[in-house]
Amino acid sequence: MQKKQGKQSIVFACPPVITSTANIGGPMEGQGLLGDYFDHLMEDNLNNLSSWEKCESYMLERVIKTAIEKENNELSAIECVFAGDLLNQLMSTHFALRALSRPFLGLYGACSTMALSMLAGAMAVDGGFFQKVAGAASSHHDAAERQYRFPTELGVQRPPIAQWTVTGAGAAILSATGNGPGITAATVGKIVDLGIKDTNSLGPAMAPAAADTLWQHIQDTGRQPAYYDMIFTGDLGSVGKALVIEVMREKGLDIADNFEDCGCMIYREEQDAHAGASGCASSAVVFCGYIYQMLLQRKWRKILLIGTGSLHSPTSYQQKESIPCIAHAVAVEM
Structure with a gap:
């Protein structure tokens, strides 16, 4: 079957199933419009850790573990993790995957990384290379502001067109078989x-x-x-x-x-x-x-x-x- 369609698209012969997902947010996200749709919410942006970057690593590690637990499976069932974040050299993702000790392909697509991880993971599963993978992404408001703009301690005024970087992470388990979309x-x-x-x-x-x-x-x-x-x-x-x-x-x-x-x-x-x-x-x-x-x-x-x-x-x-x-x-x- 010809899987490539047109100039830039793919139609999957055996659509990978999203058998589980998990997400986490900070206090501002929990107070937002979708506060009831989080698996985990932190009380603050440090979560008893010594830096914002360590907190981001914790979030990514937590959602991957939670997603696999929600389908009553073991972390060892994940054959590869496709993930990334906003920081230099995927800093938060690398430390999270050090803790998880699973095969890993780091991805950088800036804020497109969640879709990119699902796209790449789906190609790997549909191609028969893996039976179960995780696609994930994270960001942390304070860590991103420190890298890209100004330290949050400065309290720099933002223009009306500016947006607020989400403190959170999400993970989706993609499987060759199973129930789900x-x-x-x-x-x-x-x-x-x-x-x-x-x-x-x-x-x-x-x-x-x-x-x-x-x-x-x-x-x-x-x-x-x-x-x-x-x-x-x-x-x-x-x-x-x-x-x-x-x-x-x-x-x-x-x-x-x-x-x-x-x-x-x-x-x-x-x-x-x-x-x-x-x-x-x-x-x-x-x-x-x-x-x-x-x-x-x-x-x-x-x-x-x-x-x-x-x-x-x-x-x-x-x-x-x-x-x-x-x-x-x-x-x-x-």
Whole structure:
């Protein structure tokens, strides 16, 4: 069977099953709109650890363990972990996987990493290389701010277009057999860069990549937006979400009725996240909590998750480079 479809997409011959998920959040996430859809909530952003980075490693380790425990299995059943985070050299992920001691492929897609881990994991399972893998991603507000912008202790004022990096992690167990929704198709994104240089303006920077991947998914698979009960992007926030709707409308497609952004779903307006949530954990906690539960309850049967990532670094920003962005899509169906 020809698995590649069109220019950038894959249709899986034996759709890997998402047999379990788990997520964790910090106190701000627990007080948000989806507080009831977390497996674990921390009382603070350190969780009795000595650094924010160690806390992030703990979160990633915890969700992978929880996801495999929820399907009454042992950690040794996971043949490979596909995971990543936002920090230099995947710092938090590497220390988490040191503790887990499982075969591991580190991935960096910035905030698209959850979708990327599921895409890569699905390819490995559908290809017959593994029977059970984990896809996971994490981010930590304070650790990310320290690396990319300013130490949180400075209390730097954020512009209205800025977003709040989610403190959390999510993990999904992908299996060759079992019960649950399956990953039926995926579209690998390509880098889109329209020249935005303001690292507070990540939603507008990533929106063109999200629209590009969605459009390519439609062209490659023939699945119109109405094929899906819902289409989710990862962390565009309110500004980026509006831009995607506008771009798709210019292409002759109205997606407003079945399109939402995970970054608009996490925090309440009074929590002052400004334009919404961001970070690897934005799509990770929403998919591994709320979206997965809605699929299991069959309130939705077909969803498309488009992970969105801003691929800049502190070095590229200091060298005044623009922001290269990417988006990867995975179709999940009951």
